[in-house]
Amino acid sequence: MEFLTFITCNVSPRDDLLLRSMIRLLNGQSKRHWRPTDHGHADLCFQGAANPNDTSESALAVVAKHRVSLVSGTPGANEIALPLHVGNVLTTLNRVADALAASALNADAPQRAPTPAARAQVEFALVRWPDWSLLQQDSQFLRLATVLASRSADKQGLADRSGVSLECCQRFLTALAKEGLVRAALSEAEPPAPEVGGSPIVKLVAENAESAQASLWSRLRRRLGIGQPTPEARAA
Amino acid sequence: MIERKLLFTGATGAGKTTAIAAISETKMVRTDVPNSDPTVSKALTTVGLDYGEITLDNGEKFRLFGTPGQQRFAFTWPILSRGAIGLIILIDNSAADPLADIVTYARGFQPLIESAACVVGVGRLETHVRPSLDDHSRTLASVGLLCPIIPVDVRQKADVLLLIDILLTQLENKR
Ligand SMILES: Nc1nc2c(ncn2[C@@H]2O[C@H](COP(=O)(O)OP(=O)(O)OP(=O)(O)O)[C@@H](O)[C@H]2O)c(=O)[nH]1
Ligand SMILES: [Mg+2]
Numbered sequence: 170m171e172f173l174t175f176i177t178c179n180v181s182p183r184d185d186l187l188l189r190s191m192i193r194l195l196n197g198q199s200k201r202h203w204r205p206t207d208h209g210h211a212d213l214c215f216q217g218a219a220n221p222n223d224t225s226e227s228a229l230a231v232v233a234k235h236r237v238s239l240v241s242g243t244p245g246a247n248e249i250a251l252p253l254h255v256g257n258v259l260t261t262l263n264r265v266a267d268a269l270a271a272s273a274l275n276a277d278a279p280q281r282a283p284t285p286a287a288r289a290q291v292e293f294a295l296v297r298w299p300d301w302s303l304l305q306q307d308s309q310f311l312r313l314a315t316v317l318a319s320r321s322a323d324k325q326g327l328a329d330r331s332g333v334s335l336e337c338c339q340r341f342l343t344a345l346a347k348e349g350l351v352r353a354a355l356s357e358a359e360p361p362a363p364e365v366g367g368s369p370i371v372k373l374v375a376e377n378a379e380s381a382q383a384s385l386w387s388r389l390r391r392r393l394g395i396g397q398p399t400p401e402a403r404a405a
Numbered sequence: 406m407i408e409r410k411l412l413f414t415g416a417t418g419a420g421k422t423t424a425i426a427a428i429s430e431t432k433m434v435r436t437d438v439p440n441s442d443p444t445v446s447k448a449l450t451t452v453g454l455d456y457g458e459i460t461l462d463n464g465e466k467f468r469l470f471g472t473p474g475q476q477r478f479a480f481t482w483p484i485l486s487r488g489a490i491g492l493i494i495l496i497d498n499s500a501a502d503p504l505a506d507i508v509t510y511a512r513g514f515q516p517l518i519e520s521a522a523c524v525v526g527v528g529r530l531e532t533h534v535r536p537s538l539d540d541h542s543r544t545l546a547s548v549g550l551l552c553p554i555i556p557v558d559v560r561q562k563a564d565v566l567l568l569i570d571i572l573l574t575q576l577e578n579k580r
Contacts, residue, residue, distance in 0.1 A: 295551060296546070297542050297543065297545065297546035297551055298542040298545065298546075298551060298552065298553055298554050299542070300537070300538060300539040300542065301538045301539075301555070301556060311553075311555070311571075312574065314553065315553050315571050315574045315575055315578075316574065316578050318551055318552070318553055318575065319522070319574075319575040319576075319578040319579050320578055320579060330578055382490075382576075383577070385409060385461075385467075385490070386490075386573050386576055386577060388461040388462055388463065388465075388467075389461065389467060389569070389573065390570075390573060391462060392459055392460070392461050392462060392467075393428065393459070393566055393569060394566075395566050395567075395569060395570040395573070396570055
């Protein structure tokens with residue numbers, strides 16, 4: 170498969186490591202395959218400000234078709250926000266891949282404006298249920314797979330809903346990605362909950378049905394002595 | 406209105422009666438009779454429904470139903486599905502064609518699976534390693550469904566509880 174290359178310049182060792190591992194994880198979900206390169210030519214350079222006085226050496230020697238700067242405020246065009254978020258990295262990789270493809274078609278074309286999709290959140294969805302051997306790699310993987318099977322989520326969302334640590338979620342997503350069992354899905358930022366009917370009575374009935382269900386589930390758990398409800402269910 | 410019931414389904418001998426008996430607090434309403442089907446080496450088979458109950462801490466009864474396994478009773482499935490919180494499919498991996506079984510029940514209960522939740526327990530894997538759980542997963546995906554699939558021995562109460570735990574986790578995490 171043909172791949173694109175990326176390089177980092179003046180990026181802190183921590184962010185450098187994060188970028189590399191996120192991009193490795195995202196290969197398979199991103200539109201194109203990306204590989205790190207250490208010599209001066211790359212399709213994409215992630216430009217940090219870890220060492221602003223670094224003007225002479227490798228930093229300036231990098232010839233990249235695209236540069237994306239790591240910034241700590243609200244990111245503008247060709248910028249990505251710190252702390253790095255896997256969803257933003259995926260969006261950036263895909264935007265640059267699109268731009269590279271477009272400029273290959275028409276060398277004079279202006280850089281494309283970010284699409285609305287660039288503002289959407291990237292979530293991971295299970296392609297199918299993972300093999301038992303994968304689920305046994307960690308005592309939390311069965312729970313994570315169950316949560317992800319019921320609804321796609323980004324890494325943070327998966328951690329929040331499962332009550333499992335971010336590090337473990339990362340290992341789980343990486344293991345899935347290796348097997349081609351996860352795909353990235355774009356979801357627009359969650360819209361406000363739709364008004365149920367209009368009348369307060371209808372709303373109240375809907376809310377009551379929902380909480381009756383949740384309380385049935387937790388009664389069952391208590392009666393059968395099976396685990397704790399998820400943080401979300403507890404909050405309900 | 407939400408009903409307080411859970412369904413178990415699966416082919417003859419998959420373990421529905423055994424699973425419900427493992428957690429029911431009432432003595433099972435035994436409808437098993439000597440099996441007259443020469444193709445199934447099984448002394449007893451359930452005629453009609455399995456039924457068990459557990460009492461919740463507010464005094465309400467939670468009901469456990471085992472659907473008739475034989476496909477000729479498939480007409481009862483939509484009726485039984487009404488208002489169930491979810492479905493547990495049991496697969497006997499020593500059966501003639503376990504992958505055909507998983508398709509039968511996944512398709513037969515598709516409306517319930519999509520509106521509620523479902524988990525698949527595959528039994529007798531210790532003696533019949535093929536088809537593998539991954540084969541079952543691919544088969545489910547090929548009919549457009551994604552449900553948790555785990556190895557079980559429903560003679561072990563802990564395995565039945567794990568199936569219910571997974572089912573509840575899915576319900577709690579659905580939108
Ligand atoms: N070795 C082994 N035996 C099992 C396993 N699961 C269930 N069994 C046995 O297989 C038989 C299953 O029978 P039932 O529980 O009556 O199955 P059923 O689904 O109710 O069958 P029908 O009522 O005929 O539809 C019982 O004798 C169980 O003890 C398993 O994982 N391994
Ligand atoms: Mg039975």
